[in-house]
Amino acid sequence: MSDIKIRAKSSNGVTTVKSLMSHVMETGLRKDKETGDPIPAHFIQEVTAKWKDDVVMTALWSGGVSKNPYLSFKFNGGEPGDPIEITWVDNQGNSETGTAEIS
Template identity: 70%
Template sequence: MAKSIKIRAKEKGGVTTVKALMTHPMETGARKDKKTGKKIPAHFIQEVVCKHKGNTVMTAEWSGGVSKNPYISFKFSGGAKGDEIELSWSDNQGGSDSLSSAIK
């Protein structure tokens, strides 16, 4: 189970609404450590992908300008209750996570 993603997906009237919260520091690389004065290295999610039945229904490409622990919400058509969706992210330091969830 993914440790950094929480996801909810609900279908209503042929449209599925997906809401997800990702735990991630999202450092821009511009801030300085208050104790040492050195810059904190950039560490941010670069890509978020959601798939339904193997087809990509949403792709987001991010940079360091997204806040810590980002929340994302989007809609797509074609999903049905009980179908699985998979949400995954990858960051600029090689980290990644993914989670599958059933549409309710």
């Protein structure tokens, strides 16, 4: 169901992280075209990024974020070979974690 792709690059003491998360991101406001029944809300609520074991970014989302969201951010620090970990948790209790090394 889910997948997180991560690329991270360090330059001059600043690391740029880019990630693509696979998720349906349903707002709960749409209806099924065939039955007319509402499609239940199902969206990522929290995204956390860690460098080594330090949290470098936290985002709180709602149903207004598009399907398969793309996230990019920068933080001070990071060296090639250091680990980056991104974890999301959705409103149904599901979670996914992806890891990558800084290049």
